[in-house]
Amino acid sequence: MEWARLIDKVTSKSLWMMMYCTGCGAIEMPPTVTSRWDVERFGIMPMATPRQADIFLITGYLTKKTLKRVIYVYEQMPEPKYVIAHGSCPIDGGIYYDSYNTINRLDLFIPVDLYIQGCMPRAEAVMDALLKLREMVEKGEANAWQKYHENFEYYDKNQKALFGENWRAVMTL
Amino acid sequence: MREELYSYDLHMGPQHAGIHGNFAYKLKVDGEKIVEVKAVPGYLHRGFEKLMERRQWLNNVALVPRICVPEPDVNEAAYCMAVEQLANIEVPPRAVYIRTIILELARITSYLMMLGGAAAATGVYPVMYWGMGQRDLLLDLFEELTGARIYHIFMIPGGVRRDLPQGWIDKMLRVLDAIEKHIPDYYNMFFENEALVRRMKGLVKITPEQAVEMGITGPNLRATGVPYDLRKVDPYLAYPEVDFEVVTHTDGDALARNWVRFMEVGQSIQIIRQLADKLPKGAVLNKPYPAINWKVPAGSVFVHVESTKGEYGYYIVSDGQSIAPYRAYVRGPSTTHAVIAVEKLCVGLEYADFPVAESSLQICPPDLDK
Amino acid sequence: MNDTLSSLNYEKRELRARQWEVLVPAEQVEGVLSLLKPQFRHLMFLTCVDWIEQGEFELVYGLFDWDRGESVLIKTRIPRDNPKFKSLRHIYLPLEVYEREVHEMFGVVFEGNDRQYEPYVLEDWDDIPPLRKDFDPEKYIETHPALANPLHDELILELREGEQL
Ligand code: SF4
Numbered sequence: 001m002e003w004a005r006l007i008d009k010v011t012s013k014s015l016w017m018m019m020y021c022t023g024c025g026a027i028e029m030p031p032t033v034t035s036r037w038d039v040e041r042f043g044i045m046p047m048a049t050p051r052q053a054d055i056f057l058i059t060g061y062l063t064k065k066t067l068k069r070v071i072y073v074y075e076q077m078p079e080p081k082y083v084i085a086h087g088s089c090p091i092d093g094g095i096y097y098d099s100y101n102t103i104n105r106l107d108l109f110i111p112v113d114l115y116i117q118g119c120m121p122r123a124e125a126v127m128d129a130l131l132k133l134r135e136m137v138e139k140g141e142a143n144a145w146q147k148y149h150e151n152f153e154y155y156d157k158n159q160k161a162l163f164g165e166n167w168r169a170v171m172t173l
Numbered sequence: 174m175r176e177e178l179y180s181y182d183l184h185m186g187p188q189h190a191g192i193h194g195n196f197a198y199k200l201k202v203d204g205e206k207i208v209e210v211k212a213v214p215g216y217l218h219r220g221f222e223k224l225m226e227r228r229q230w231l232n233n234v235a236l237v238p239r240i241c242v243p244e245p246d247v248n249e250a251a252y253c254m255a256v257e258q259l260a261n262i263e264v265p266p267r268a269v270y271i272r273t274i275i276l277e278l279a280r281i282t283s284y285l286m287m288l289g290g291a292a293a294a295t296g297v298y299p300v301m302y303w304g305m306g307q308r309d310l311l312l313d314l315f316e317e318l319t320g321a322r323i324y325h326i327f328m329i330p331g332g333v334r335r336d337l338p339q340g341w342i343d344k345m346l347r348v349l350d351a352i353e354k355h356i357p358d359y360y361n362m363f364f365e366n367e368a369l370v371r372r373m374k375g376l377v378k379i380t381p382e383q384a385v386e387m388g389i390t391g392p393n394l395r396a397t398g399v400p401y402d403l404r405k406v407d408p409y410l411a412y413p414e415v416d417f418e419v420v421t422h423t424d425g426d427a428l429a430r431n432w433v434r435f436m437e438v439g440q441s442i443q444i445i446r447q448l449a450d451k452l453p454k455g456a457v458l459n460k461p462y463p464a465i466n467w468k469v470p471a472g473s474v475f476v477h478v479e480s481t482k483g484e485y486g487y488y489i490v491s492d493g494q495s496i497a498p499y500r501a502y503v504r505g506p507s508t509t510h511a512v513i514a515v516e517k518l519c520v521g522l523e524y525a526d527f528p529v530a531e532s533s534l535q536i537c538p539p540d541l542d543k
Numbered sequence: 544m545n546d547t548l549s550s551l552n553y554e555k556r557e558l559r560a561r562q563w564e565v566l567v568p569a570e571q572v573e574g575v576l577s578l579l580k581p582q583f584r585h586l587m588f589l590t591c592v593d594w595i596e597q598g599e600f601e602l603v604y605g606l607f608d609w610d611r612g613e614s615v616l617i618k619t620r621i622p623r624d625n626p627k628f629k630s631l632r633h634i635y636l637p638l639e640v641y642e643r644e645v646h647e648m649f650g651v652v653f654e655g656n657d658r659q660y661e662p663y664v665l666e667d668w669d670d671i672p673p674l675r676k677d678f679d680p681e682k683y684i685e686t687h688p689a690l691a692n693p694l695h696d697e698l699i700l701e702l703r704e705g706e707q708l
Contacts, residue, residue, distance in 0.1 A: 104692035215664030388637035
C-alpha cells in the first residue's frame, strides 16, 4: 500500500471536529455527539481548538462578521482538513437570501467538501454526511483543502471583495 | 513593569469552548482578575427586522422561529398573539390549550439543554448526556405533532395548523412520566455534587433591586427572590386556568439560577398534566383571512411571553395598507443579560469562573443579534 | 389603570388588555419617564419606527409594572433629518444598550450616551443605517456582489427561458 493511502486510512478512523457553532444547525450537534446518535463510536468527536481539529462543520448561515472568523479558524487548522456545510444557507442563502448581512454562497470563500441539504438537516443527515466524509477520506477523495492552495487567488479575491483590501491586517476580535 | 506583565486583554470567543454560542467578550485582566468586560455581539446578525418588513404577514410565521434556536416556539406564540391582537382574531379554546402545551414542552426541552450546558461548563458531563437523551424524547413528540424536530411552525394566526394526532396525549404523558422519574438523578448529580456546588455558590450574586434596575428577567430575576413571572403577572394563553407555583430562590447566585431552572421543569410537567386533563373539544383553527395579500388593520401592539431565558416580546406595527408588517421589533431577553448584566457584574471575578458565570445567566446570542 | 398613569394629561389609547400607549411631546419624555419610574420599574425595550412619509422617527419606550402586570408604551416623534434625542440612561440603565442599538440601526444620536458610537452588531458598515425605510437590501446586495449567490441569476434566467418555451 502506498504511504499516502495508509495515512488516509488512518486519518479516517479518527476525525476530530471543530467546535464552533456558527448558525442554527448548532442545535442538532449535541444530539449527534451525545448518547442518541453518538458519533464518537466512529472516532469523530468535538475538539475545542482548531489546531487539533480535522473537520470544520459550518452549521448554518454565515454573517459577514462570522465569516471572517471562520476563515481565520479554517486557516489555523492543520492539513488535511475537511469542511462540511450544513443546511441550505451556505449553499444558496436559504431563507436569508435577501439579508444584507449574510453571505449566500460559502464556496466562494473557502472550499467545501460536502454539503448537507435541508433547513434544518436532521441529526441523521449530519451523521450520514460524517460517515460519507469518512469514506471519502479513506478513498483519498476529500481534498478540497488542496483547492485552497491551488486557487488561493480566487478565494482571496472574493474575500477581499467582501471585507475590503486589508481586512487581515485590521481584524481584531 | 508589573503593569505590563500582569494586565493584558483576553478575548473570549467567538470560537471558544467556554462561550455558549457565537458571542464574544473582550476582557481586561490583571493577573487572574477581570477588571473590565466588554461584550462584542453581532456574529449572528441577519437583519431579521428588515427581513420581516419584506415578507408577508403569514410568511413571517416561518421566519420568526429562526430568531432563537434553543426555544423557537415562544417566537411563534408571541408573533401570532400580536397579529391576532391587531387583526382582532379569536382563537378557539382548544388551540389555546394546544399552544400552551407546546410552549411548556418547549420549556422543558430548553431547560434540559441549559442545565446540561451549565453542568458541562464545570466539567460534569453526565447531566448533559442525560438531558440531551431525554430532550430527544420530547423532540420526537414534536416531530410526530408538527413534522419537524426544531422549527415547528405549528402556530399560525388564528390557532394551530392541525389537531393532535390520535394517542399523542397518552404518549406525551408517558414521556413526562419518564422525565419525572429521572428528576432525582439530575438533582443528585447537579445540586448534591460538591465540586459543582462549591464552584457556583456565591458566584455573581444579584440583589432584586439590582436585577430590576438592570432589566434582568426570567429565571435570573426569580433567583433573586421576587416572584415575577409573566405567566402569572401578565397572563396569556391558558395560564390563568392552570395552577402552578412561581419558583423563587433567595440567593441570587449562579447556583440559585440553575436551581430555579431545574425546579421549573417540575412545574412545567404539572402544568402540562393539568392542561391535558382539561383539554377542550372543538376546532383548532379560525382563519377569517386570506393566505396571501392579507392586510392587517393599522395599529401597534407589544406582546410578551415568558421564555426560558426571560421576557420575550414582539412589538409589531401595521400601517393598514401594505401586505407586510410596517415594523417588527423583537425584544430578546439576552440583550440586557449579555451586555448590561455581564459587563457590570462580572468585574472582579477570576477569569476561570467567567464561563460558569456566563452560562449561569444563560445567554443566547441569536435573540440579541437578530 | 395605574393612578400615575391616569393622571398623565396626554393622548392615551388602549392597545390590549393591561397595555396603553401614551403620545408625549419630545421635550417632556424625560419628565414622564422619571414620573413613571417608581411604578414602572422595568424597561422592556426602546425602539424606533421610521415614518418616512411624515419625515419623522418615532421612539417607543416600553415600560412594565412588575407588580400589576400593566405595560405602557411611551411614544414620541422627532424629525427624521438630523435626528437627535437626549440620552435617558440615567433613568433606566438598560437604555445604555438600547440606545446603542437604535443609534446603529436608525442613526438617531442620543446626546450624553458615549457608548453609542461603539459598533454594536454591525462591522465595517458602509451604507445608511439598515433599518431605515429607504435602505433597500436588494440594492445593497447588488453593489456588494460577494454577498450574492452568483449562480442565482443564471438559474432565474434558465427558468424564464423555460417559461417562454
Ligand atoms: S438552513 Fe435553515 S436551519 Fe440552517 S442555518 Fe439556514 S435557516 Fe437555519
